[in-house]
Amino acid sequence: MSIKRKLAAIMFTDIAGSTAQMSKDEAVAISLLNKKESILKPLIDKHNGTYVKSTGDGSLSHFNSAVDAATCAKIFQETIYDDKDLNVRVGVHLGDTIFEKGDIRGEGVNIASRLESMAIEGGVFVSKEVHDQLANQKGFEAVSLGLQSMKGVGRLIEVYGLKGDKLSEPNLGEYQDDKVDKHSDDEVPSIAIIPFRNKGKKEDAFYAYGICADLISDCSSAGLIRVTSLEEIEEFGAFSFKEKAKKLDVRYMTTGNLWKMDDMFQLSIELFDTKKSKVIWSDRWQEKWDNLPSIKGSLSDGLLKALDTKKTMAKMFENTNSEAYEYYLKAKYKFLVGGTIEELEIARELTQKAIELDDSLLIANNQLGWYYLKIDEYDKGFDNYKKTLDQSKKAGNKQVTADSLLGIGRYYAWIGEYDKEIDYITRSLKLYEELDDKKGVAKCLSDIGKHEKALNIYKEIDYKRGIEQEIESIGNNYLNNGDYDTALDYFTRSNIIKEEMSYRRGTGRGNFFVGCVYEYKGDLDTALEYFTRSLSIRKEIGNKAGVGGSFFAVGRIFFLEGAISRQRNILKNQLNNILKLDIRSIDF
Numbered sequence: 001m002s003i004k005r006k007l008a009a010i011m012f013t014d015i016a017g018s019t020a021q022m023s024k025d026e027a028v029a030i031s032l033l034n035k036k037e038s039i040l041k042p043l044i045d046k047h048n049g050t051y052v053k054s055t056g057d058g059s060l061s062h063f064n065s066a067v068d069a070a071t072c073a074k075i076f077q078e079t080i081y082d083d084k085d086l087n088v089r090v091g092v093h094l095g096d097t098i099f100e101k102g103d104i105r106g107e108g109v110n111i112a113s114r115l116e117s118m119a120i121e122g123g124v125f126v127s128k129e130v131h132d133q134l135a136n137q138k139g140f141e142a143v144s145l146g147l148q149s150m151k152g153v154g155r156l157i158e159v160y161g162l163k164g165d166k167l168s169e170p171n172l173g174e175y176q177d178d179k180v181d182k183h184s185d186d187e188v189p190s191i192a193i194i195p196f197r198n199k200g201k202k203e204d205a206f207y208a209y210g211i212c213a214d215l216i217s218d219c220s221s222a223g224l225i226r227v228t229s230l231e232e233i234e235e236f237g238a239f240s241f242k243e244k245a246k247k248l249d250v251r252y253m254t255t256g257n258l259w260k261m262d263d264m265f266q267l268s269i270e271l272f273d274t275k276k277s278k279v280i281w282s283d284r285w286q287e288k289w290d291n292l293p294s295i296k297g298s299l300s301d302g303l304l305k306a307l308d309t310k311k312t313m314a315k316m317f318e319n320t321n322s323e324a325y326e327y328y329l330k331a332k333y334k335f336l337v338g339g340t341i342e343e344l345e346i347a348r349e350l351t352q353k354a355i356e357l358d359d360s361l362l363i364a365n366n367q368l369g370w371y372y373l374k375i376d377e378y379d380k381g382f383d384n385y386k387k388t389l390d391q392s393k394k395a396g397n398k399q400v401t402a403d404s405l406l407g408i409g410r411y412y413a414w415i416g417e418y419d420k421e422i423d424y425i426t427r428s429l430k431l432y433e434e435l436d437d438k439k440g441v442a443k444c445l446s447d448i449g450k451h452e453k454a455l456n457i458y459k460e461i462d463y464k465r466g467i468e469q470e471i472e473s474i475g476n477n478y479l480n481n482g483d484y485d486t487a488l489d490y491f492t493r494s495n496i497i498k499e500e501m502s503y504r505r506g507t508g509r510g511n512f513f514v515g516c517v518y519e520y521k522g523d524l525d526t527a528l529e530y531f532t533r534s535l536s537i538r539k540e541i542g543n544k545a546g547v548g549g550s551f552f553a554v555g556r557i558f559f560l561e562g563a564i565s566r567q568r569n570i571l572k573n574q575l576n577n578i579l580k581l582d583i584r585s586i587d588f
Contacts, residue, residue: 008097009069009130010108011049012116013040013076014058016087033057036086040076047072052104058116062104066094066126066133070140073124074162081166087122091115093157094129096294107294111157114150118159118175122168128158143169147180147305154267154285156180156302180281182308183252188462189307191252192228192245193219199259199266207265208258210329211296213336214363218300221399223436225309226250226461230336235504245274247502249464254303263289269299271306281306293320324358327351331367347371362388362400369407373414382411402431402440409447422448442466446473468497468506472513479517488517508537508546515553519560528557 015032033054040059044051049063049072063069073090080086093115095108111127119125126134126142134140142160150157161170183189193216196208213230220227228248236247245253256269264286271281281302287295304310331350334343348371354364369384385407392400409424425444432440438461445454451473458466475490495510497503515530535550 004099005096005106006099007094008099008104008108009063009066009092009094010097010104010112011044011061011063011069011073012055012058012091012109012112013073014055014089014116016089016121029057032085035083036080036088039079043072043076043079047075052102060104060109060112062097066092066130067137069094070124070126070130070134070162073126074140074164074167077122077124078164078166081122089116089119089121090124091117091119091126092124092130093127094133095127106291107155107298110153111150111155114153114155115157115159118148119161120168120170123170124162124167125170126160126162128160131158131160143172145170145172145175145179147182148175149178149180149281149283151178151283152285154269154283154287154302155298156281156305158305180306182306184308187251188224188226188460189252189309190226190228190250190462191219191254191303191307192233192248192250193254193303194233194244194256195230196256196258196267199257200261204260206330206333207260207292207326209337210332211258211299213332214296215300215303218296219303219309220439221435221437222300222304222309223438224461225304225307225438226463229465231505232465232501232503235502241272242274249501251275252307260289265289265292265295267295269302271303290322292322293325320361321358324354324361324364327354327357328361328364328367331364335367335371341375344371344375348375360391360395362392362395362397365391366400366403366407369404373407373411378411378414382408385411398431398435399437402428402435402437405431406440406444406447409444413447439463439466442470446470449477451477464497464501465503465506468494468501468503471497472510475513479513479520482520484517484521488514491517504537504541505543505546508534508541508543508550511537512546512550512553519553519557524557524561528554528561531557 013036015036037054037059041051044061047063047068048065049061049068052060052062063072069092073092077088077090080088091112091114093108093112095111096106097104097108098106115125115127125145131142134142141163143163145159145161147156148159159175163169193212195212198205198208216227216230219225220229228250232248233244236244239247241253241255251274253272253274254269255272256267259266265288266284266286268284269282270279272278273280327350331347331354334347334350348368351364351368351371354361355368358364365384365388369381369388372378372381372384385404389401389404389408392398392404405424405428409421409428412418412421412424425447429441429444429448432444438457442454442457445451445457446469451470455467455470455474458470471490472494475487475494478484478487478490491510491513495507495514498506498510511530511534515527515534518524518527518530531550531553535547535554538546538550
């Protein structure tokens, strides 16, 4: 079965009241439908469109461009303006569409259908995606209905009604109920995306978790926005909704449910504004299993629209195999939730299976590269990143290209080829800047040692985790250069932020670094105090690698204190022999 996915302009038309007319006089109703079709079909052909099918009292067609579709819709309404029996509504959207056996379906079709049902008689409603294409075209004006919740399809769409002498214009007051108020304050929008609750079988938990992990990644790279990391969210898993929002210091919280039933998903989402204490977007809808790859993209698109934030680059549609994407999500879940060497190996095998099914799934290729680096198979990691880099360049996907360049740069850092590290990370940095990916830019700057610049970016987006990390990194630079007092000042500032965030893992690390400062200054008692505190925290949270490091540091202090004690006794004996004095009571 041949299935093709591509970007297409979709037009839906419908005769208002035709169902009621059909029940009154079937012959008259059929006559109106035939009349509409006789006018519409030639216009569709003239404007490079394809008539797909009749939808009872309506019609579905697709076009090569949004301009062609909107022009056809406008001329059609103008043509039937004086016909009082043909009261037609039209909706036009530019979106991802599935082509199969002469028919079309998918997100683009669903949204065009919703726009048509929202439209008024004699009017043409278009999405922002279409409106943007019409911006430089003569003969097109529109009135904005704002950001509208497309109930039952899990989408937020900015809707416009086309204006014209022979086009009906909408009454804005009638579209307030489903209008979503976008973020408009001066503050940087901040959001915590809580992993969706799995309402289905236990073994299906990876769907909800993996989609939300990708959703967090998607939104994090969207410019001036602060998105809480998955690690931070999980640290406060036991807290209530309100407590979690306060601990994470975010204005917006997103929660939802996902339930897989056979070949369908039931989903719900709720976006809550903690400042205004109200839900600003909620919806409940269904998706077919083969739409799995599009779920995350639709959700991130909606959230970013509500927060008045968008990616610099338009969303690129990938012809992703649903089964491959499912393997990718399973792998991500194993890696993020498991963490053991055995589970990491399972994650690697699942990711490899995803790539075998769909070699164009670029995020899976990069994920595999990261797994190899994590298990110290650096050459395999490099090969994956290089392969994905070549694929992403051909596809024109700058986001994946930037991620791949960063991965290759880190590979060279791990093997000690620092000139190549700088080269690749600098190239990655330029792309992240083009994409306005603030976190990506900050990560690159941090990797090449420009911690002050990275710190300024994290301050701009008010990302406290990044702020404390960069302050800590600056402290480490001073520590390595022997400026212990300045290092201590930076570590203290970083630790204060960690304490404010209740970031226990970071606090364990922060206490360790303070211990290092006091050790280098020769204050072993204070060093032991901080190393012991670090050990206690790391044991409490189950950070096994950290526990090992703290244990080693504590042992080192005991060894040094023992060595100093032995040196004191040797020195006393030497002085006693030289001076012939009884100085056993002298305390060095």
